[in-house]
Amino acid sequence: MNNTTALSVHHLKKTFRTSSNRNEVLKDVNIVLEKGVVAILGSNGAGKTTFIKSCTDLLDYEEGKIEYFGKDLQTMSKEEKNRTFALLSEGSRNIYYKLTPWENIKYFAAVRGIPFNAVSSQSKELLNELGLYDKRNQLVENLSRGMQQKVAIICALSMNTPVVFLDEPTLGLDIESAFGLSSFLSSPEITSNRLIIMTSHDFNFIERTARQIFKLQDGVMKRKEDTVNFDNSFILKILHPDIDKLQAARYEILERHDLYCTIRLLTTALLLGKEIDRLNQKGHEVTSVEIEGENLKDFYLN
Known part of the structure; x- marks a missing residue:
């Protein structure tokens, strides 16, 4: 593994068991990623969220190894994890509706043990880029569904971690907002020193945004050729x-x-x-x- 490898997953396996059933969701997942935007496709139940939760230490797995910049996830301290990856979960309430966008950013920085002055400049830029700077002091509950999703994305990106997971980032976004998010996520300012791994059912959004595309099927990861330069x-x-x-x-x-x-x-x-x-x-x-x-x-x- 070279020092530019942000995430390396080898022979990852995860099985869900009940008293009467055994579902092997991840059979043998292997993937090595550097910086840039990467998309993972898959049908409902294919294991995309299971893969992301395994990579973000939210779910235990039976076999395999997950490494960030050459360090095993299972040996990383909480502080190391907080400074290495951030997550936008699919369909979950990723932010607090009784707080403003600005207060949400402050809160999540504090939870991660990150001084706010270390993320404030980046946060202002993100709010500006996604058209929410004028809304920064309004309660999230009073914003539209699309704006709330943008706030959640900003909270994930503003922690300035080198790896970010975005599970269905276009949920709640209209066509114009999805176009804007695509241009934003694929810009050099965002991707030059960061790996963004996203899932989405919006094929057009993925084609516009991702540099590499994978499909999770039958418990293994399959790769599509690079799309951005063709x-x-x-x-x-x-x-x-x-x-x-x-x-x-x-x-x-x-x-x-x-x-x-x-x-x-x-x-x-x-x-x-x-x-x-x-x-x-x-x-x-x-x-x-x-x-x-x-x-x-x-x-x-x-």
Whole structure:
């Protein structure tokens, strides 16, 4: 293992037992990850959450080894764990609704034994990037579901740990917010010194965001080739389009309707966000994106 390996999992096994049943969820999971955004796919019950809980010391496992930067998880102190990884749990109440976003960040820093002045600057940047700085002193219970999810994501990222787990981060987010989160998570400022491991059922979000993609199936981890640097054909739906301007810019128009049109865009997942920003800045409101041809659905189903 080299010193750039953030997380290494070898021969991980986990079985759930009852008096009448034995369910071997993780049979032989192996994965070695460095920095960047990594996505894990899998059907409900495939073991994605079990894998994440095992990696974050929330669940015991029978066999295998989990290492962070070469150190065995089972020998790490509580302080080492707090400074190494953070978790956004799926569907759980990850934050306190009777506190403000700012108070939540302070609370979770204190619980981890991290001085607030060590995370305050990063927290302000995250609040700004996700459009919540003006809401920082409002009670979380008064924010929308999407804003609450953003606060939970900020609390996970603001601890500035080198490894972050995001279990279904797009829950509660509308299309625009999901696009913003995708651009944010894949930006060099976030990923240059950090490993982000996420699960999601939003295939388009994963294609736009993740550098590496894995599928957890039949208790083992299968890897898809890197996606971020390969050209993909994207189908964009644009509301109230100016057809003349789109044609002048040499966009390939597929369908025309009174209220919207669809265009085909050939680009990489890494550059897609910039292309969408460019269209929006020119008054073309992008409302949805689909990936054409062989995509995650094919990888997921095969």
